[in-house]
Amino acid sequence: MPREAFERSIEEINKRIISMGAASVEALQKAMHAFRERELDAAKKIKKADADIDAQQLQIEDLVATTMATQQPVATDLRLLLCSIKMAAELERSADYAAHLAKATKFFAGEPQWRQTEMIEQMVQIGATMITGTVQAFISRSALQARQVALMDDQIDHIHKSLIKEMVMLLGSRPEDAEKVAKFIQVSGYLERLGDHMTNACESIIYMVEGIHMELNL
């Protein structure tokens, strides 16, 4: 096979992106579980997982830097490496949001379950699906799949807006819960941002495959 060393680097990057994606999804789901079940100590574990994901991002960056320095890639090879850096950065941000979600649990200690938690849960599920889909689109070099995944961001945005409306109404009837309401909106905002980050990653995949810059979900 021509350019064996280069292909080996790409194989390694693929593996690491898959691993980062899986770790981000896992962190997100665990954080959701902690948030729903009021598991205050879960936040610590997720923080540890977040540090691992940060380290993975740096490993991917190092690998890309080495490959660029030694292989002097151009054309699709170059775009693939640029996309890899971007993917790693966006996945790292997603994992940060999972950690933020877990951390928010402590504000609701002892609090009975809010009905709107369901909306957060929906956003988490869509977010997790977006992460998995983005990683698949990257691995299979599929601009079509990237476009499809990015469309899901609209669903997250829609839930986020509905949730804000509900929270504003809640504030009217329960002004004493203002701080918790604010926290709830903040949590929803994290997940809304997570959708944006995956959309950015999808734009980067389209650039990798087609060589064009495209703004998705304007």
Next chain:
Amino acid sequence: MPEETKSPDSFIIETKDLSITYGDGHEAVKHVSLGFPERNVTAIIGPSGCGKSTLLRALNRMNELIPNTRTSGEVIYRAQNIYNSSIDPVIIRRQIGMVFQKPNPFPKSVYQNIAWAAKVHGYAGDMDDLVEMSLRKAALWEEVKDKLKKNALALSGGQQQRLCIARAIALQPEVILMDEPTSALDPIASSYIEDLISELRKDYTIVIVTHNMQQAGRISDYTAFMLMGDLVEVGPTRKLFISPSDERTERYLTGRFG
């Protein structure tokens, strides 16, 4: 790659449906139409035998020096086909100079290397000025100003190549053709030549054939990719190296050719 690539508002030299066949019947260049924007560096890349050097030599009628070479089509320079029978190839080669793969200074002094060709071409101005100007433009003056009487063959390979560039400059050309000008040089000497090319593009149109893709990426504004005598793709170097249009260019650039 130069920071600012000037837009190709005009081609100083342009081939139109140019084909070149060698005496053995091998068609080295096939129907190539390619323009070279003024005061830009255009790199021609492609695998060995793709016709890139043959195309380069056609731009100042150098192929005529190879017996039984047939050329069809046109090379338009300043609105004239240089292959018209009324055109003197010697004058064309003064206006469109060439620098070769291996430095080929005359076995004469540094000074004479520059003065001799200028004199032959009828230069009547101050010769000392011309020698100094040419050597300065070739970024060699500081290194040789105290050894102008020394034999040029005593210079290092990189200095000899810059002397050859100075010799071409002395004839006050508009276009400088370079055929793999750094392939016989070490990396440091090569980087001097690359810097020099980036400087020369302010005053001259440069066409360079190189098999070093990274070099094409570093120094050229435009890149043309040739394959088996065909011009596959030409465009801004940035575009070609990041997002080429043709699958064959992609495969060649990424080393997956064949």
